Amino acid sequence: MSVTTEADVLVIGGGIVGLCSAYFLLKERSRVFVLEQNEIWSDSSGANAGTVAVQNKTSGLQPLALMSVDLWRQMQNDEQLDLGFRQVGGLRIAMGGDQVRELQQGWSAQAEQELSLRWLEHGELRRFAPWIGRDVNAAVYCPADSQSIPLKAGPALRKAVEQLGGCVQSGTTVIDIEPSGDSVLVTTDQAGRIRCRHLVVAAGPWTKGLVRDLGVDLPISVDVNMLSITEPVGFLMDRVITHVSGILSLKQYPNGTCMIGGGWQGQGGFDTNTKELDYQNLIHNIRLAASVVPDLRNVNLVRSWAGFEPVMPDALPCLGCLPGEPNIWIATGARGGYSLGPAQGKLISEMILGKGLSLEGTAVFDPGRAF
Incomplete structure (x- = not known):
């Protein structure tokens, strides 16, 4: 019988949102495992322009964008992560x-x-x-408009996650997701089975397929x-x-x-x-x-x-609990998601840990909202 790995939180997706979610959870001493089916940072996050702007966002995204710029600056300057971030205006x-x-x-x-x-x-x-x-x-x-260098940000975030004690594994495909009481059992092809108290699906375009078998159709x-x-x-x-x-x-x-x-x-x-x-x-x-x-x-x-x-159809992120599954969380779907990644990761970590949220009005990001 294969060994089942235990984690507080399993994150599916090794891009900006997944790594930032893991980073902020690890800072609160959670045990975190990150899985990526390809190479870490190889898909959407690694193939974008690195624009971290505020004024080009819709009114529904600007508070999230401002929060994210603050977090980019904090991680670059205060926490010494070399993200290639510069607030140049x-x-x-x-x-x-x-x-x-x-x-x-x-x-x-x-x-x-x-x-x-x-x-x-x-x-x-x-x-x-x-x-x-x-x-x-x-x-x-x-x-407030800024920029980041994606080729620097990805390796820096992965290194930070691993230095905080997180496990990051690439080249691993999720085969099955099974909610089980107050936990979730995830079966993979390369990492065996992982049982977690909370599952974060931050897999970008692949999120839709991962949650479809759970009876949820996200219109991504x-x-x-x-x-x-x-x-x-x-x-x-x-x-x-x-x-x-x-x-x-x-x-x-x-x-x-x-x-x-x-x-x-x-x-x-x-x-x-x-x-x-x-x-x-x-x-x-x-x-x-x-x-x-x-x-x-x-x-x-x-x-x-x-x-x-x-x-998503409204260009807002899906950020919150999967409908009907209190231990499965979704974090994806925002237009300009790279620039918003730190804020999405921070908010998901706060939701999981039951902490007060750093931003008001997050109900508009509910994955169960009507489209």
Whole structure:
């Protein structure tokens, strides 16, 4: 008979949300086991743009985004995790009259929520960001907007989890999930059986399949987002750039490389487990970036790739108990989930431990909500 491993919490998913959940649980002295079917950090979290912005989030996500920026900063600066996090401030840009009006409306609504913002246009915008292109008519500056380097954040979080006593195992597929009284028994192909008091499913696009056999159908869709990275160059920009229409993210890292994203869709899909570039969309993305920062026209691209992003119909995360299963927790599904990962992990840890929550209004994230 195979040995059954015991844990306080088993986390399925080795991305940003899973590792942050484990990290905050371990800090409260829980025994935590993390399973990942592929390599740790190899899927959605490792294939994203590293944008940690606030002002590009919907009103329903902004409190979570602000909480997450604080946690990114705390982990980077106070707890000495090298996440590549820098709070450089961000510009949300508009190009053309309709976009400017949309930007103004969003700026007014966000200002009412007491988010620190600054409206910039004409000469003031050029003085603030002399590197920005003439096609940009207006921008809103938010000092909370930040960036992280995913290639640094993943290894740093895994190391922190293991140093706190957590067990992290990759290349392991979950075969069966069986709720059993006040615990959950999980059967795997490589780690045997694991009995836990609480199970956290933070498996991104794979979450839907994992909970389907438990009688819950989560309406998770999956985007195939494309990204590009340039060669290292001298100074081009010193802010995180997002677009009012959500079609561009742009930043320069300390090593001089520039990351270009914006949710332009590649080809393939989760059902076929394919992520391919759509070259027509990719060209549109690159041309847009070069019109916003014209000096990019003289820079070589090094690589472009595509990655999955799981999204719920309302773009809010599923964060809480699985309906009918008080020991099974879901943490996935937010648009921009990488930037929100620390806050999602912190809140799930507080829910499991029965602690007061760091954020009010989390009922809107209930996995059992109506869609």
